[in-house]
Amino acid sequence: MRIYLDHNATTPVDPLVVEVMTRALTEDFGNPSSVHYFGQQAKARVDDARGAVAALIGAEPSEIVFTSGGTEADNFAIRGAAEALEPSGRRHLITSGIEHEAVLNTFKALAKRGWKITMLPVDASGIVSPDALRAAITDDTALVSLMQANNEIGTIQPVAALAAIAHERGVLFHTDAVQSAGKIPVNVRALGVDLLSLSAHKFYGPKGIGVLWIRRGTRMVPFLMGGRQERSRRASTENVPGILGMGGAAGLARKKLADEATRVAGLRDRLEQRILTTVPRTAVNGARDPRVPNTTNISFERVEAESLLIALDLEGIAVSTGSACSSGTLEPSHVLRAMGLPAHRTQSSIRFSLGAANTEEQIDRVAGLLPRVVEKLRSLAGAAVR
Numbered sequence: 001m002r003i004y005l006d007h008n009a010t011t012p013v014d015p016l017v018v019e020v021m022t023r024a025l026t027e028d029f030g031n032p033s034s035v036h037y038f039g040q041q042a043k044a045r046v047d048d049a050r051g052a053v054a055a056l057i058g059a060e061p062s063e064i065v066f067t068s069g070g071t072e073a074d075n076f077a078i079r080g081a082a083e084a085l086e087p088s089g090r091r092h093l094i095t096s097g098i099e100h101e102a103v104l105n106t107f108k109a110l111a112k113r114g115w116k117i118t119m120l121p122v123d124a125s126g127i128v129s130p131d132a133l134r135a136a137i138t139d140d141t142a143l144v145s146l147m148q149a150n151n152e153i154g155t156i157q158p159v160a161a162l163a164a165i166a167h168e169r170g171v172l173f174h175t176d177a178v179q180s181a182g183k184i185p186v187n188v189r190a191l192g193v194d195l196l197s198l199s200a201h202k203f204y205g206p207k208g209i210g211v212l213w214i215r216r217g218t219r220m221v222p223f224l225m226g227g228r229q230e231r232s233r234r235a236s237t238e239n240v241p242g243i244l245g246m247g248g249a250a251g252l253a254r255k256k257l258a259d260e261a262t263r264v265a266g267l268r269d270r271l272e273q274r275i276l277t278t279v280p281r282t283a284v285n286g287a288r289d290p291r292v293p294n295t296t297n298i299s300f301e302r303v304e305a306e307s308l309l310i311a312l313d314l315e316g317i318a319v320s321t322g323s324a325c326s327s328g329t330l331e332p333s334h335v336l337r338a339m340g341l342p343a344h345r346t347q348s349s350i351r352f353s354l355g356a357a358n359t360e361e362q363i364d365r366v367a368g369l370l371p372r373v374v375e376k377l378r379s380l381a382g383a384a385v386r
């Protein structure tokens with residue numbers, strides 16, 4: 001039995017979504033810009049999908065821009081808004097050290113082009129303080145980008161409060177909701193943000209399709225030049241199968257969210273509790289509340305995280321040492337480092353991210369195995385030191 005506990009890296013595509021996408025590849029193959037029947041058929045389906053994604057986040061369909069994924073949504077949000085604000089003379093941007101690379105590397109690129117960047121400090125809780133944001137905003141600030149849920153530790157930022165602080169000073173607010181959508185209710189009006197990123201493959205949709213939600217009236221400079229697709233905000237013929245898949249996944253996520261969040265939180269808490277009580281010298285990284293229901297990040301002191309990942313993989317259990325982009329390297333997680341955790345915590349941390357296919361039986365198998373696996377790795381490490 002293989003057990004998949006890496007749903008924050010990606011999720012399996014829901015079988016109903018596969019059906020929708022298969023139909024899109026065979027029947028709805030038209031180009032939505034074409035005037036004839038085939039084109040209009042595809043356009044109607046894309047419009048339905050746009051409506052389904054909008055409904056998941058409490059938005060208007062006309063505010064949804066389909067992108068090639070969460071990374072493009074983040075890049076577009078930050079660069080598009082920053083460039084649109086360039087003539088205003090505002091040249092300062094704010095983010096935090098625990099953001100996804102899609103945000104951090106966009107900020108770095110803008111820094112090279114002369115933008116001033118402030119990285120907000122985050123303490124061991126993994127939560128950005130509203131006071132820190134208030135203190136960082138200047139008359140020069142154009143945009144703040146702070147994620148809603150962190151991909152490595154699952155903590156949820158007080159986005160509504162943070163966005164309100166930005167707006168008091170006339171500053172735009174972007175949030176990366178890639179890890180929160182489908183896990184907790186996300187409503188763009190309640191959050192009061194201007195820009196919000198989504199990625200379908202984190203909620204049982206396909207890879208390579210995402211959304212940037214742009215509040216009506218927000219000025220953006222597009223960075224794909226070409227045709228007039230997506231109301232001229234993102235050129236290129238629509239990825240119809242991807243869009244329909246994302247629409248299908250959004251509809252399912254909306255329907256299942258409440259029940260699934262409760263079920264998965266129960267499993268996550270069971271796993272966490274069993275690890276903390278049966279494996280010595282373990283600790284949860286980041287605040288346990290507020291946190292998305294499926295994620296726990298735990299340090300197993302005196303165990304190399306990669307060794308534990310491989311030992312678990314050999315037992316058929318898939319976990320992660322942090323973000324998928326940095327696994328395979330021995331670099332400790334930038335998130336845990338930004339939180340100020342010591343090396344013995346950052347180098348021994350494992351992310352368990354649960355999802356739809358996980359059962360109590362699976363969780364009990366993982367929890368039952370871990371004390372032995374960890375004990376063995378610790379004794380090997382001890383022998384190596386001696």
Ligand SMILES: Cc1ncc(COP(=O)(O)O)c(C=O)c1O
Pocket residue numbers: 008009068069070071072074100102147149150151176178179199200201208209210
């Ligand atoms: C918080 C966050 N933002 C953005 C992304 C990038 O999304 P995509 O893989 O669709 O480009 C990810 C994916 O790992 C993520 O976890």
